[in-house]
Structure formats: structure tokens, C-alpha cells
Amino acid sequence: MIYRKEGAVVRWENGVLVRVSESGVAIEEGERFECRPEGSSRLAVDPAGVLALAQTIQERATPIVIERLIVTHGVAEHECEGRRWREETQRFHLSLTHGALRALIDATPERLDDVAPIAAALSRAATVERTAPQRLRLAPHVAAALLPGLSDVARIFQTAGGLDGYGKPIVATSGAPWPNWYRPSYRMRPVRMPLNVSIEADSAWIDDALPRALALLAPPAGNTARVLIVDGAEVYPSTIRVERVAGVASERFWYPYAGGSFGAEMVL
Numbered sequence: 001m002i003y004r005k006e007g008a009v010v011r012w013e014n015g016v017l018v019r020v021s022e023s024g025v026a027i028e029e030g031e032r033f034e035c036r037p038e039g040s041s042r043l044a045v046d047p048a049g050v051l052a053l054a055q056t057i058q059e060r061a062t063p064i065v066i067e068r069l070i071v072t073h074g075v076a077e078h079e080c081e082g083r084r085w086r087e088e089t090q091r092f093h094l095s096l097t098h099g100a101l102r103a104l105i106d107a108t109p110e111r112l113d114d115v116a117p118i119a120a121a122l123s124r125a126a127t128v129e130r131t132a133p134q135r136l137r138l139a140p141h142v143a144a145a146l147l148p149g150l151s152d153v154a155r156i157f158q159t160a161g162g163l164d165g166y167g168k169p170i171v172a173t174s175g176a177p178w179p180n181w182y183r184p185s186y187r188m189r190p191v192r193m194p195l196n197v198s199i200e201a202d203s204a205w206i207d208d209a210l211p212r213a214l215a216l217l218a219p220p221a222g223n224t225a226r227v228l229i230v231d232g233a234e235v236y237p238s239t240i241r242v243e244r245v246a247g248v249a250s251e252r253f254w255y256p257y258a259g260g261s262f263g264a265e266m267v268l
Helices: 048-061 109-123 140-149
Strands: 002-013 016-029 032-039 065-080 083-098 101-107 155-158 197-200 212-216 224-231 234-241 253-255 261-263
Touching (some): 048 065, 048 083, 101 140, 109 140, 109 212, 109 224, 109 253, 140 224, 140 261
Antiparallel strands (some): 002 016, 016 032, 083 101, 212 224, 253 261
16 A cells, blocks of 8 residues: 655744644555655645734733643645645644643644633743632533543544545544544554544533633543633642543544544533
């Protein structure tokens, strides 16, 4: 099986604009996998959108210190076993610091509204770790980051839409073995995993009065995560472990975690 990719990316990283243009090929024959570059790409990306998005994020993060901001816009054309497809991606990674706390955000331009509330909460957060409340809401991007690790405690399923790493349609399904493949780069062999992950719940009940886990303070480990909790006038760090899900809002938002994850307001 032969896979080819041609692409171009513009990346803004802490004030430095980087342009990458390349093409490459990957060959799979049973257990054998090899890959190599094939030169530059004819594709190009206008940096104007990346620069504008970086400026907007910096403004919304005020007054918090931005430790790291990466904004990317990429286009790619793929070919595999006679199938050809094109994709375009726009994403950002943001790391905000306040004292010893660090809030992490991975999102798309459609979720810019996540930035300002997190920055505002972080600016008034206590640094002493506290025990999380028994009942808690998760903000959509926190839920999205946790979803890939919740298969043992919740009904996780793959949402249909788009194409996988071999150019085959991503189909709606639940449970392993997952039918589709994730290919983060032509330099890596695709792995079978759920894409466009979402969650089923018996209830869409959300209690807006509950304390809310507003931001991640570290990448999740399975069903456990260190988060920033907003409880009325108090803001503090805590570690949560998701062992049951009581409700999931019907409105969902896509985030670039693992092979894609649909986050929603969630009650534990």
C-alpha cells in the first residue's frame, strides 16, 4: 500500500512565523513500513489569517502571561490506493501561566470564546490544591480532552464524517474494534482508533449552579485530570477522576484531541 501526501503549513509560534512546504510517501507491506520525503509542495497558505488569529488570542488572554502560543493553518492533498482527498486545518495551542499554575487550551478558531474566561479565572486563582466537589460540571474543552480515556466509565462512540488516514469514510460506530485509522503524519504508520469521539448519556441535564472545571492544568491521564475549578467567587486547582457521567448537554463542539473529540458541557 502506497500513501502520498503533499502539504503546506503556516505556523505562528511565540512571535515567529514558520512556513513548511513538503511532500512525502509512505509504503506499507505487511509488517514493513518505510517513509521518505519527496521534495517540496506546490501548495501554499496565506499567513494573514494566522497572524490575525494570533493577535486576537493575545488580546483575549490579557492580563495573563502567555507561556506558549502556536497557531497553525495547513492544507494537504492525499493519495492512497487510487483515492484522492484534500483537507484544511486551523488550530491553536495556548499555554497560560499565573504563578505556579499553567492552563492548557487546544482548540480551533471557532472556540476562541474559551480563551477570555479561562484567562480571567486563572488571574484570580488560588495556588493551593483543594479536593474537588462531589458534583461538578466540566467545560466542553475539558470534557473533550477526557473523552478518549472514558471508554471504561461511559458510552463512547465514533461520529460519522470526514475521511480517515487511508481516505476511507469515517463511519458511525461504538466499541472496538474501531473500523477507521488515524494518520497524524506520513512518517508514522496509521493506528486503529476512534475518530470524532463523542459520548452517549441518559440525560442532557446540566445544573448551571454547580462548580465548574473550566480549564486543564495538565494533559489528562486516562479518566483523571488536574483542572482549574470555578466555584462562585473561588477559583482553585484540583484533581478529578471521572467515574460516572450524570448528564451531557446536547450542544457539542469539536476539539483537536487525539483523532478529534466532541466536547460538551458535562455533569459528573
